[in-house]
Amino acid sequence: MPSDDLSVDELEGVEPEAPPDVPRDAVLSVRNLHVDFPSDDGPVHAVDNVSFDVFENEIVGIVGESGSGKSVTSMAIMGLLPKRAQISGEVYFRGRALRDLPDKQLRRIRGAKIAMVFQDALTALDPVYTVGAQIAEAITVHDRHIGKADVQDRVVELLRLVGIPNPGHRAKEYPHEFSGGMRQRAMIAMSIANEPDVLIADEPTTALDVTIQAQVLEVMERIQERTNSAIILITHDLGVVAGLADRVMVMYAGRAVETGTVDEIFYSPQHPYTLGLLASLPRLDEDSRRVRLHRIKGQPPSLVHVPSGCAFHPRCQFARLPAPCSTEVPALRAIDDLDHVAACHFSEDVVKVRPDDLKTEAS
Numbered sequence: 001m002p003s004d005d006l007s008v009d010e011l012e013g014v015e016p017e018a019p020p021d022v023p024r025d026a027v028l029s030v031r032n033l034h035v036d037f038p039s040d041d042g043p044v045h046a047v048d049n050v051s052f053d054v055f056e057n058e059i060v061g062i063v064g065e066s067g068s069g070k071s072v073t074s075m076a077i078m079g080l081l082p083k084r085a086q087i088s089g090e091v092y093f094r095g096r097a098l099r100d101l102p103d104k105q106l107r108r109i110r111g112a113k114i115a116m117v118f119q120d121a122l123t124a125l126d127p128v129y130t131v132g133a134q135i136a137e138a139i140t141v142h143d144r145h146i147g148k149a150d151v152q153d154r155v156v157e158l159l160r161l162v163g164i165p166n167p168g169h170r171a172k173e174y175p176h177e178f179s180g181g182m183r184q185r186a187m188i189a190m191s192i193a194n195e196p197d198v199l200i201a202d203e204p205t206t207a208l209d210v211t212i213q214a215q216v217l218e219v220m221e222r223i224q225e226r227t228n229s230a231i232i233l234i235t236h237d238l239g240v241v242a243g244l245a246d247r248v249m250v251m252y253a254g255r256a257v258e259t260g261t262v263d264e265i266f267y268s269p270q271h272p273y274t275l276g277l278l279a280s281l282p283r284l285d286e287d288s289r290r291v292r293l294h295r296i297k298g299q300p301p302s303l304v305h306v307p308s309g310c311a312f313h314p315r316c317q318f319a320r321l322p323a324p325c326s327t328e329v330p331a332l333r334a335i336d337d338l339d340h341v342a343a344c345h346f347s348e349d350v351v352k353v354r355p356d357d358l359k360t361e362a363s
Contacts, residue, residue, distance in 0.1 A: 018095040026053040026092070027230045028077070028114070028198050033089035035072050035081065035254075043086070044303045046072040048254040050089075054198065057224065059231040061245035061262075063238060063277070065300050069254040070234045071119075074200045077232075078116055079106050093198070112142040115191040119203035121183035125175040131186045132171025135159070138193040158189040161226075162219045181212035185219055192223050199223070200232045205240060217244055238281055242266060250274045253301050253311035256332065260340035270335060270342035270351050272316045279358035294358040310345065318346050 022029045035047035047069045054060050062070045075081050077091050079098065091098045093114060098106065118124040126134060135155045140146060146154075152171075159167035162185040175183055184204060191199060201220060205213040217240065224231055233245055241248055241262065248265045250258040250273065258271040269275045279294035298315040301307055307314055313325040324330075324345050332341040335348060344350060 017097055018092045022092050022095065023053055023055075024095060025055060027056050027094060028054040028232075029092040030073070030077065031090045031092070033073065033076060033091070034087065035069075035076055036086040038084060038086070039304065041304045045254050045306055046303055047076065048306075050251070050254075050256050052249050052256065052259065054230045054232060056197075056230055057228045058247065059224065059233055059245045061233045061235065061241035061248045062251060063235060063241055063248060064251035065236060067253075067300050067303065068251040069303075070236075070251055071202055072254075073251075074116065074202050074232065074234055077200065078110055078114065108142070111138060111191075111196070112194045113196050114198045114200070115194070115196040116200040116202065117184075117187050117191045117204050119206045121180070121187040122175065124187060125183060127175055130172055130174055131178065132156075132159075135171070135186070135190045135193055138190045142194050154193070158193060159186070161192075161223070162186070162189045163215065164189070179212075181208055181215060184208065184212075184216050188216070188219055188223065192227065192229075195227045196229060198230045198232065200234070202234045203236070204233070205235070205237070213240070220244070238266075238277060250277070253306050254303060255311060255343065257312065257344070258342040259332070260337070264337065264340040268340070268351055269355070270340065270347040271312075271344045272318050272350055273312050274342070275350055275353060275355060275358070276315075278355035281355075292360045294355070294360075310343070318344075318349055320346070 018029065022031065031051050033047050033050045037044040037046060050069070050073055052060070062073065064070055072081070076087060081087065087099070093109060098109070125131070132155045135158060136151045139151055139154055155171050156167045159171055164170050164182060164185055178186060204220070205216050208216065220231065221244065223229065233241065235241060245262055247261050248259065249256050250265070250271065252273050258265065258269065258274045265274060266278065269278060276294060276296040280296065282293060296315055301311060307326070309324065309326040309328050310330050313319040313321070316325070319325040328345070330343045330345045332343045334341045335351060
C-alpha cells in the first residue's frame with residue numbers, strides 16, 4: 001500500500017491493483033458494494049451487491065424511488081458514511097482501491113479527483129462564511145502554494161462559469177443572500193474548483209422550479225464539455241435522466257435491477273420496475289383527460305425486511321409465485337445486448353410490453 005505521505009500525483013503513479021473484471025479505461029468502478037446500518041429492528045440493507053463503471057466524459061444516471069440506495073451508494077464512494085455503517089465491496093478510482101486508503105490520502109483524492117454536489121445546498125454551505133471564502137477553501141486545501149490573488153481570481157472565474165451574475169460582488173455575499181438556484185450553482189462551482197475527474201451530483205435539482213432546474217443542468221453539461229469529467233447523476237426524475245445521461249442504472253431496494261443506455265432503458269425496458277416507472281410518466285403528446293397514468297401498486301419495502309427472492313415481486317404483475325420470483329434472487333443478465341442487463345427472471349416477457357400498454361383510458 002502507498003505511504004501515507006504520498007501526494008495525489010504520486011498515488012496516481014502507483015500501478016493499478018484492480019481485478020481483471022474492472023475495465024482499465026474506467027475512471028471509477030464499484031464492485032460488489034454492500035452497506036448495512038445496525039438498528040434496533042435489525043440491519044438495514046441499504047445497498048446490496050451493487051457494481052457499475054463510469055468512463056471519462058460520460059454521464060451515468062442512477063434512478064429509483066426514495067430509499068432505493070442511490071445516495072448511500074454515492075456516500076460510500078466518497079467515504080462519507082458514518083463509522084457505524086458496515087461496508088464491504090470495493091471502489092476503484094483509475095484502477096486503485098479506495099476503501100482501505102488512509103484517511104490522509106483519501107482526503108487528498110476527495111474534492112480534488114472525486115467531488116460531490118449535495119442535494120441541499122442551504123445545509124451544505126456554511127452560513128457564517130461568504131460563498132467566495134468557501135470556494136476559496138476548496139481550492140487552497142488541495143493547492144497550498146497558490147497565491148491569494150490567484151485564489152480570488154479563480155473564485156470569480158468559477159462563479160462566472162456556473163452563471164452567477166456579477167461574480168466579484170456575489171463572492172462576498174453569504175449563502176442566505178443567494179436564491180435556491182444560485183446556491184446550487186455555487187455548490188457546483190465549489191465541487192469543480194479542482195476540476196475533478198468524477199463529479200457526483202446527488203439530486204442537484206431537488207426543490208428547484210423547472211426553469212432553474214434547466215439552468216442548473218445546463219451548467220453541468222457546460223462543465224463536462226470543458227473538463228471532460230465523468231458525472232454520476234443521482235435522481236428520481238426520469239425526465240432529467242432522459243435529457244442528460246448517457247447510461248442509466250435503475251435501483252430498487254438497495255439493488256441494481258437494470259442498467260443500459262438511455263435509449264435501451266426508455267425504449268426497451270427489461271425489468272418490471274423500470275417499465276412501471278416509465279408508464280407513470282406523462283407525455284406531451286398525450287391527452288391527460290383521456291389517458292390515466294400507470295401506478296405501481298404497493299409501497300417500496302422496508303430495507304430491514306427486504307422480501308425474499310426478487311425484492312420487487314410483491315408489486316410485480318409479471319411475478320410467478322412461489323418459484324422462482326419469491327425464492328431466487330435474479331442475477332443481472334442480458335437478453336441481446338451484453339451491456340443492457342436486468343435482474344428479472346422473465347425479462348423476455350417484460351421486453352414485449354411497452355410503457356403505454358400499462359396506461360388506461362380515463363373514465
